[in-house]
Amino acid sequence: MERRSDAPASPYKVIGTRPIRHDGEDKVTGRAQFAADVNFRDQLYGKVLRSPHAHARILAVDVSRAQALPGVKAIATHQDLPTLGEAMLETGEGAENTKYMTDRILASDKALYKGHPIAAVAATDPWTAEQALGLIEVRYEPLPAVVDVLDAMQPDAPLLYPDVTTSTLGKRERKATNVIRHTRHQRGDIEKGFAQADHVIEREFRTATVHQGYIEPQACSALARSDGQITVWTGTQGAFPVREQLATLLKLPLSQIKVVPMEIGGGFGGKIQVYLEPLAVILSRKSGRPVKLGMTRADVFQATGPAPRVVSRIKLGVKRDGTLTAAKAWLVYECGAFPSVYGVMGANMVLAPYRLANVQVDSYDVLTNTSKTAAYRAPASPQALFGTEAVMDELAERLGMDPLELRLKNAVEEGDARVDGLVYPRLGLKECLRAALASDHYRSAPPKGPNRARAVALGYWHNNSFTSSATVGVNMDGTASVVTGSTDIGGSRASMAIMAAETLGLKAEEVRPSVADTDSIGHTDVTGGSRTTFATGYAVYEAAQDALAQLKTRVARLWDVPADQVEFREGAFHGTGDGKGDGKGNGHPPLTVRQLGKELARVGGPVLGSATVSPKGVGPGFGVHIADIEVDPETGKVTILRYTAVQDVGRAIHPAYVEGQMQGGVVQGIGWALNEEYVFNDQGEMLNPGFLDYRMPTMPDVPRIETILVEVPNPGHPYGVRGVGETPIVPPLGTLHNAIARAVGVRLRSLPMSPPKVVQALQEKARAEAVAARPG
Amino acid sequence: MTTNRVVTATINGVETPLLVDTRMSLLEALRDAAGLTGTKEGCLTGDCGACTVILDGRPVDSCLVMAAEVEGAAITTVEGLARNGALHPVQQAFLDHAALQCGVCTPGFLVSAKALLDKNPAPTEEQIRYWLAGNLCRCTGYEKILSAVQDAARSLKTTR
Ligand code: FES
Ligand code: FES
Numbered sequence: 013m014e015r016r017s018d019a020p021a022s023p024y025k026v027i028g029t030r031p032i033r034h035d036g037e038d039k040v041t042g043r044a045q046f047a048a049d050v051n052f053r054d055q056l057y058g059k060v061l062r063s064p065h066a067h068a069r070i071l072a073v074d075v076s077r078a079q080a081l082p083g084v085k086a087i088a089t090h091q092d093l094p095t096l097g098e099a100m101l102e103t104g105e106g107a108e109n110t111k112y113m114t115d116r117i118l119a120s121d122k123a124l125y126k127g128h129p130i131a132a133v134a135a136t137d138p139w140t141a142e143q144a145l146g147l148i149e150v151r152y153e154p155l156p157a158v159v160d161v162l163d164a165m166q167p168d169a170p171l172l173y174p175d176v177t178t179s180t181l182g183k184r185e186r187k188a189t190n191v192i193r194h195t196r197h198q199r200g201d202i203e204k205g206f207a208q209a210d211h212v213i214e215r216e217f218r219t220a221t222v223h224q225g226y227i228e229p230q231a232c233s234a235l236a237r238s239d240g241q242i243t244v245w246t247g248t249q250g251a252f253p254v255r256e257q258l259a260t261l262l263k264l265p266l267s268q269i270k271v272v273p274m275e276i277g278g279g280f281g282g283k284i285q286v287y288l289e290p291l292a293v294i295l296s297r298k299s300g301r302p303v304k305l306g307m308t309r310a311d312v313f314q315a316t317g318p319a320p321r322v323v324s325r326i327k328l329g330v331k332r333d334g335t336l337t338a339a340k341a342w343l344v345y346e347c348g349a350f351p352s353v354y355g356v357m358g359a360n361m362v363l364a365p366y367r368l369a370n371v372q373v374d375s376y377d378v379l380t381n382t383s384k385t386a387a388y389r390a391p392a393s394p395q396a397l398f399g400t401e402a403v404m405d406e407l408a409e410r411l412g413m414d415p416l417e418l419r420l421k422n423a424v425e426e427g428d429a430r431v432d433g434l435v436y437p438r439l440g441l442k443e444c445l446r447a448a449l450a451s452d453h454y455r456s457a458p459p460k461g462p463n464r465a466r467a468v469a470l471g472y473w474h475n476n477s478f479t480s481s482a483t484v485g486v487n488m489d490g491t492a493s494v495v496t497g498s499t500d501i502g503g504s505r506a507s508m509a510i511m512a513a514e515t516l517g518l519k520a521e522e523v524r525p526s527v528a529d530t531d532s533i534g535h536t537d538v539t540g541g542s543r544t545t546f547a548t549g550y551a552v553y554e555a556a557q558d559a560l561a562q563l564k565t566r567v568a569r570l571w572d573v574p575a576d577q578v579e580f581r582e583g584a585f586h587g588t589g590d591g592k593g594d595g596k597g598n599g600h601p602p603l604t605v606r607q608l609g610k611e612l613a614r615v616g617g618p619v620l621g622s623a624t625v626s627p628k629g630v631g632p633g634f635g636v637h638i639a640d641i642e643v644d645p646e647t648g649k650v651t652i653l654r655y656t657a658v659q660d661v662g663r664a665i666h667p668a669y670v671e672g673q674m675q676g677g678v679v680q681g682i683g684w685a686l687n688e689e690y691v692f693n694d695q696g697e698m699l700n701p702g703f704l705d706y707r708m709p710t711m712p713d714v715p716r717i718e719t720i721l722v723e724v725p726n727p728g729h730p731y732g733v734r735g736v737g738e739t740p741i742v743p744p745l746g747t748l749h750n751a752i753a754r755a756v757g758v759r760l761r762s763l764p765m766s767p768p769k770v771v772q773a774l775q776e777k778a779r780a781e782a783v784a785a786r787p788g
Numbered sequence: 789m790t791t792n793r794v795v796t797a798t799i800n801g802v803e804t805p806l807l808v809d810t811r812m813s814l815l816e817a818l819r820d821a822a823g824l825t826g827t828k829e830g831c832l833t834g835d836c837g838a839c840t841v842i843l844d845g846r847p848v849d850s851c852l853v854m855a856a857e858v859e860g861a862a863i864t865t866v867e868g869l870a871r872n873g874a875l876h877p878v879q880q881a882f883l884d885h886a887a888l889q890c891g892v893c894t895p896g897f898l899v900s901a902k903a904l905l906d907k908n909p910a911p912t913e914e915q916i917r918y919w920l921a922g923n924l925c926r927c928t929g930y931e932k933i934l935s936a937v938q939d940a941a942r943s944l945k946t947t948r
Contacts, residue, residue: 030886036888039891040866048825226890227892228838278892309833503886671932675932676926680926709930
């Protein structure tokens, strides 16, 4: 099903091939060790007491009866955490204000969402720990909860914090509020821009709270030794960020904490913030024994970061020829119970694909009594671009223009600036649009018959870089090992091995990749933000270059020439010069790393290359999706008949896993568009905290997902890599909204476009048509 | 209150006595008492399929079965799919097709797919999709899992 566009012939030998991933066998035989698989002979089992109220004052917590229960070894409450001042801790896909961090881990004077941890218990078995939770007496004074973001912005809304004020365009206001921040970007003159337009459309949109939905619930174990040294085994997107968060929360030096990243069962942004790890450490400190903690699925839904709900108003103006003249966007992002930064990010995303002279974007971050929102694949972007892509489609309909051509006419390219001023480097949006126009899917006849249609939408994510470290060791037989600090969530070990192999002139199978703990490799930020193949891959490349530089001295010794007369190209060491036996190594045939291996013992032994990099040249990720759908007007069910994702992937290191990222992102986007939502009552209680009622796509819900990989190499990376993981979750929201509109003539501007909402919209449309048709 | 008892079941072909707490699910017994941590927990409510094992010939969610119920039963877990170091064709196909990303859903899919192919060696795409409807994967979008199961069916046919 997968097709590649006619990209220029690859200059590479290993990059672009599809070797079996090195860690694959352990994962198909059940040997791979995830966090919940770690056990210690003398371990204790931890459980967490959580607030039943979304908003309540905590008047008293009495643990004495629980403490007295035989088998209970330790209890943690807020008193076990220090008070921290105001500071921003960057965790990878969103910074956290340390002032609120300890309250997020264990509530102090107020419970701020249902599921907020109040205390944690460690006992000799899980049943005793559970029983102990029931013996902890908490006196609450329930307070009115504020659940909806627009309600939370009202002047008379219940306040989560007495001292939080708005930072408006960088300046602090005086009055306490739930609105923590107002961000604005402006360019040109929007009044003038809209006046130049032949058509102006403005619409309001809402997205629902959705969850990352990783299949593995959070789990970890911790051991605090009596000498103060701490080890944590956990499933995380970033062992180093876990270490930093723990050091901050517990006021410890980083060197006192070791974090061992286990295999991770999905994260998608949801396994960056710590939740259980600090509790496990405190309980282990108090009991002197290893403590294991895990979440139930209901805990995962209610007490780990979902993606923010967003309300948006999008206004676009266009000339008759399809040129956009002005754009205005107003966005409200839900923080949940603690400050977050997704509104700031959304402001950058909302109009990112389009070249605009006149633009104004306002966005707000707003507190509500729900779990603190977290990153979820392309954080902030799907919610922002949903509305933009819907309005673009309406404009295309009004203009009678092909929706891809309309986008092509306004698409950004290298040198254009985003609203916040970021100037785009080389990017492949236009290439994607042309590939979509030329695709078999788009050129095939649109689906025939009533209630069927085809539609498109775009997606964007800026992609991250941050810092990564790697070592590349060349063994005594010329094979190699690669070590990085990046947790492998989706096959990144294979990509690292491929890039090392390409650099060293080896086969992918001759390189052994692994992921190290925080003691065994240099600092490496999260696996997230589509940064791993880019930045960690960059570190692997640099480490391999470092190894090659050292090997050159070995070759020079072997050939008895100065090292500067040895060069490495086309997978082998060569002498420099004219190729005759000239004393510059040229009498020797080219020597591969593998061949050199056999000689290494004689000429200085094995080498270890290493690198820590923070590369600057991140390449933005753009994609275009095409869907054919059918709506059943009786049931409201949307069936996807055909789906194609086109994306600029820079350079596909392991194309099968690139396709896999795209297909996985598409299906998460389909779930977001059609079914997934937190259903809250007015008390802020989630009514569907399980997979039965929170409906993620299953295998029969989705069609085959076709992929077209467009390769516009990123000049900022030695192998042209740009991140690919985030972008594909963005377009499905707009694509399916547009397809439903084109199939049955209703625009569902509030997600999810679930069967009951589709039916209701069709009934309203029928009623309106009947009224309009009534004579007189 | 001690509620321990010994339950003996044939696990992956080996008769295995397990000391279990009667409050344990089969999932917990396999993971904690037998040390077979290949079977995964995703929900404990029968909604994700990560804990799928074959119990007396039928795929079941082991989180919904009590450990005490399996006395005398035959159980196949993901650890029992490979024979003498050779992967089952469905395991090989998952590797060949890159049908796993994080891999936490993989044991459940492999066991469910094996149960399907034992029963129906030539399933259609629709039969595969509906048979595996109880297994959630959040990473792959299912595309490559489908290809892998189709491929495993083909290679089982040629080796049969
Ligand atoms: S853990 Fe058994 S079905 Fe999810
Ligand atoms: S591979 Fe991660 S859930 Fe399926």
